[in-house]
Amino acid sequence: MTDQEKEKEKSAAALTATADATSAPVPGTATKTPTEEEASQYFYGEALVGFDPSEITGSLIVIEGMDGSGRSTQIALLQEWLESEGFAVQTSGLRRSNLVGRDIDELLAKNAVTRLTLSLMYATDFFDQVEHRILPALRSGTVVLADRFIFTLIARGVVRGINRDYISGLYAMALRPHLTFWLNVRPETAFAREFKKAQAISYWEAGRDMSLSHDLYWSFIRYQTMIKREFEVMAKRHNFIELDGEASVSSVNKQLRQRIAEQLGIRATKYSPSAALAHLWR
Amino acid sequence: MPRPEAAKSTLPQPGRPVPSRAYPGALIVVEGTDGSGKSTQLYLLKRWLEIGGYRLHFTEWNSSPLVKSATRRGKQRRLLTPTTFSLLHAADFADRCERQIMPLLQGDYLVLADRYIYTAFARDASRGCPPRWLRNLYRFAPIPDITFYFRAPLDIAVHRILSGRPKLKYYEAGMDLGLSYDRAESFRLFQARILEEYDKMVDTDNFVVLDGTIPVNKLQKQMRDIVASKIDLKRFAPHAAEAE
Numbered sequence: 328m329t330d331q332e333k334e335k336e337k338s339a340a341a342l343t344a345t346a347d348a349t350s351a352p353v354p355g356t357a358t359k360t361p362t363e364e365e366a367s368q369y370f371y372g373e374a375l376v377g378f379d380p381s382e383i384t385g386s387l388i389v390i391e392g393m394d395g396s397g398r399s400t401q402i403a404l405l406q407e408w409l410e411s412e413g414f415a416v417q418t419s420g421l422r423r424s425n426l427v428g429r430d431i432d433e434l435l436a437k438n439a440v441t442r443l444t445l446s447l448m449y450a451t452d453f454f455d456q457v458e459h460r461i462l463p464a465l466r467s468g469t470v471v472l473a474d475r476f477i478f479t480l481i482a483r484g485v486v487r488g489i490n491r492d493y494i495s496g497l498y499a500m501a502l503r504p505h506l507t508f509w510l511n512v513r514p515e516t517a518f519a520r521e522f523k524k525a526q527a528i529s530y531w532e533a534g535r536d537m538s539l540s541h542d543l544y545w546s547f548i549r550y551q552t553m554i555k556r557e558f559e560v561m562a563k564r565h566n567f568i569e570l571d572g573e574a575s576v577s578s579v580n581k582q583l584r585q586r587i588a589e590q591l592g593i594r595a596t597k598y599s600p601s602a603a604l605a606h607l608w609r
Numbered sequence: 610m611p612r613p614e615a616a617k618s619t620l621p622q623p624g625r626p627v628p629s630r631a632y633p634g635a636l637i638v639v640e641g642t643d644g645s646g647k648s649t650q651l652y653l654l655k656r657w658l659e660i661g662g663y664r665l666h667f668t669e670w671n672s673s674p675l676v677k678s679a680t681r682r683g684k685q686r687r688l689l690t691p692t693t694f695s696l697l698h699a700a701d702f703a704d705r706c707e708r709q710i711m712p713l714l715q716g717d718y719l720v721l722a723d724r725y726i727y728t729a730f731a732r733d734a735s736r737g738c739p740p741r742w743l744r745n746l747y748r749f750a751p752i753p754d755i756t757f758y759f760r761a762p763l764d765i766a767v768h769r770i771l772s773g774r775p776k777l778k779y780y781e782a783g784m785d786l787g788l789s790y791d792r793a794e795s796f797r798l799f800q801a802r803i804l805e806e807y808d809k810m811v812d813t814d815n816f817v818v819l820d821g822t823i824p825v826n827k828l829q830k831q832m833r834d835i836v837a838s839k840i841d842l843k844r845f846a847p848h849a850a851e852a853e
Contacts, residue, residue, distance in 0.1 A: 376691040458693065493749070
């Protein structure tokens with residue numbers, strides 16, 4: 328084993344321990360600030376405090392799409408495929424940070440929060456995961472599968488009247504993904520799938536805070552259509568790979584695997600799910 | 610018959626710069642490093658106005674119950690990075706801004722704020738957050754009518770804090786910056802950076818600089834004179850509404 332590989336193993340071990348989050352920085356070892364050129368390669372705007380581009384050896388792969396577009400199904404399958412190919416995988420998603428994940432759940436449940444505060448709490452949740460989960464994983468050569476990213480957060484803010492430049496500026500320090508997939512489905516399809524899953528539609532999924540309609544169905548359709556329009560705007564600007572989320576799970580998965588294999592520089596794209604995940608394969 | 614349309618709200622939109630006179634109220638803020646005497650002075654100003662019967666509301670940094678538990682957890686477990694530290698405080702401020710400060714300004718109140726966005730600019734920039742990102746982050750905040758900047762030499766301010774407090778907290782001392790293993794020394798170095806950042810804003814943000822070392826009552830006299838000269842206090846006086 329080369330020294331470099333040993334280093335990678337060590338950092339992978341540190342990642343699972345998460346002790347690095349609580350240890351104090353050592354005086355006199357301040358990291359260098361990246362140049363503006365380096366910053367723009369990895370970030371939309373400014374670089375995160377203490378970021379060192381030379382450490383990034385993993386890949387950041389984002390799957391975006393509305394509720395009911397099949398994101399979580401695809402991520403479960405991709406994780407199994409990548410692990411069977413020998414890649415370490417880390418996942419991230421909205422409201423999963425240790426710092427404020429649960430606080431946001433509470434705010435949503437109480438419905439006692441203004442749109443700007445909620446946006447900023449989501450931003451806090453996002454950057455906590457970037458700094459404590461995504462970046463450490465990318466430093467150790469891990470493939471990060473992100474279940475949603477800044478694009479959902481930007482779209483939700485913009486449809487609620489928050490200035491587009493403002494909210495984009497908020498995420499100027501977000502990492503640029505290596506690949507961003509957009510599973511595009513019609514709101515009507517998403518509604519049917521979500522309803523089937525839970526026999527109900529949640530307050531926020533239907534955008535009820537926006538007073539679009541008292542009818543839950545129409546509220547959902549109007550809200551998700553507004554979000555979709557924002558995605559269409561961002562798709563061009565940020566080079567989304569748009570996939571038809573209404574196609575079968577296996578065909579969407581095949582397209583995802585092809586692009587990801589290309590990104591990772593591997594040939595193998597053959598995959599069929601294990602017994603544990605076979606129920607997802609429709 | 611159709612009712613006359615209500616006047617269009619002049620409340621600022623989130624993320625849009627606030628026009629200087631989008632509301633009838635007035636906003637007075639105090640800024641300065643820890644130990645500069647600003648909170649004492651704002652308290653005395655508040656008492657003066659309260660005793661006079663003026664319509665006012667007092668608000669302080671980091672006081673919204675909404676994000677208090679997250680901030681406490683982040684600090685206890687030392688989960689906060691410069692970025693999340695900054696965002697969490699911005700979320701807290703946004704909550705207060707949208708639910709207290711802006712409605713009160715719209716409702717013709719005199720609003721007194723102990724620390725404002727400049728605290729975030731100075732402190733978070735000292736932690737390494739990009740200034741441009743910070744400025745954008747707080748773009749939704751109304752610009753104060755008066756920003757008092759209490760300036761005290763570093764040694765005096767640091768002494769005031771260190772002599773009065775048995776133990777400095779981790780983030781308060783800037784231990785997350787890795788400036789020194791010694792808390793008191795780290796605090797001093799951190800405060801020096803913050804002081805430097807404040808000084809940079811004196812001209813760009815129209816600070817009214819006050820000398821935090823002169824006797825409390827003399828300083829308060831200066832503060833009251835400035836408030837009386839810059840703000841039409843009559844409008845906030847008792848029975849002003851009936852007299853109109």
